Amino acid sequence: MKNRKNLPVAALRAFEAAARHGTLTQAAEELAVTHGAISRHVSHLEAVIGTPLFEGARNRPKLTPEGRVFGFALTNAFDQIDDALRLISRGDDSILDVACLSTFAIRWLVPRLHDFTARYPRYDVRLATDDRSPRSPVDVQIVVLEPGTAIPEDCTLLFEEQLGLVVAPSAVPGFAPGQTDTVRLDALPRLETRTRPHVWHEWSRLAADSRTTPPRQSRTFDHYHLTIEAALSGLGVAIAPWHLVAGDVASGRLVAPFGFHMSEHRYGVRVARKGRRKTQHFIEWLKAAIAEFPEPTC
Known part of the structure; x- marks a missing residue:
């Protein structure tokens, strides 16, 4: 539809609400109009675009495949409009x-x-x-600024990351802060994170750890907070940034036998305006x- 003067805006709003809620009744309540008004708007929109958007019984209509695609697109479009209005409004x-x-x-x-x-x-x-x-x-x-990247002009540096090997004392009974019993630690599974798959290699380089023995077992989690929770639960050994585990180390829920080393990752803050x-x-x-x-x- 090239001529935007002919866009049926009211019909688009009515259909988007109906598609999002799944019922004409809830759409009518949201827009403070009658059920019949929503139905007429949807029928008008279907006539304009030449494609059915709902199907089935009139009292319990269901979106057609085309209706689902169009409804999703409209919701995204209205969300973007809302964001733009909020950004420019006083x-x-x-x-x-x-x-x-x-x-x-x-x-x-x-x-x-x-x-x-x-x-x-x-x-x-x-x-x-x-x-x-x-x-x-x-x-x-x-x-998070990757190693070797320049700080963008719109970015202010906050802090540099420090990495450490952490483990729950319960995972190694008798293990105390200050001990470096690598044999006992190597017997535990390595806890890994999909969002940062090379962190163990980073740690080995930072700590000058020359051990090359592969772990007996590793467990991988989708996010760092899950990996840290696994370490707190005694499921294995993790490499974690200091700012994420400082409270747990201070309380003794985790120990860091090899300390923390400055990594090449930095945290910064960017502003839109x-x-x-x-x-x-x-x-x-x-x-x-x-x-x-x-x-x-x-």
Whole structure:
């Protein structure tokens, strides 16, 4: 449809709501119109595009395959419109969209967010934890900078990562902090992470660990927070960044017999639009929280 003046916007909204809810009744409630109005809009849209979007009994219609595809596309389109309106409107200063990796959110950011919200109660922090680049625009994105990459112009460096081998004391009875009984540790499964498959090789290089004996067993998890939980449960030995396990090491739930070594990964923060008060407040708070974070003592 090349002439956008003829786009049946009301019909598109009605069908999108009906497709998303799966019923015309719920769509009517959301849009504050009658069931009959939704039905007429859907019928009009079907006539315009020449394709049935619903099928089956009139009291319990089901989406056709074409209807499912079109409904999904419309929902994405309306979501993008909502995001764009929120970004350009003057009333979005109370909403702060933050994106970061899921493990960083779970094990570092979320436990500290109460402090930010207490300091700045006017902001509604909305956290996106996709392990890929965010699909929708965000105000602040906490990123991991790969080794050898330059710091982007729109990025501020936060801290450098430190890696350590960690294990639950319960996995090696009698094993105490400060011990380096590699034979006993080698008998445990290695806990690996799909999102960072080479971390054991990184650790061997950083710690000058020349052991080449393959592990008797390895267990792989989809995300780092699952790998760390497995280590806490005594399922094996993991390589983990200090900022993700500092509390567990301090409490004795994990021990790091070989200490922590500076890796080549760095964490930074990027902002979509510079100079906005809400992003400045968040980044200032973030830097202060990181400055107060303890350094490893082992």
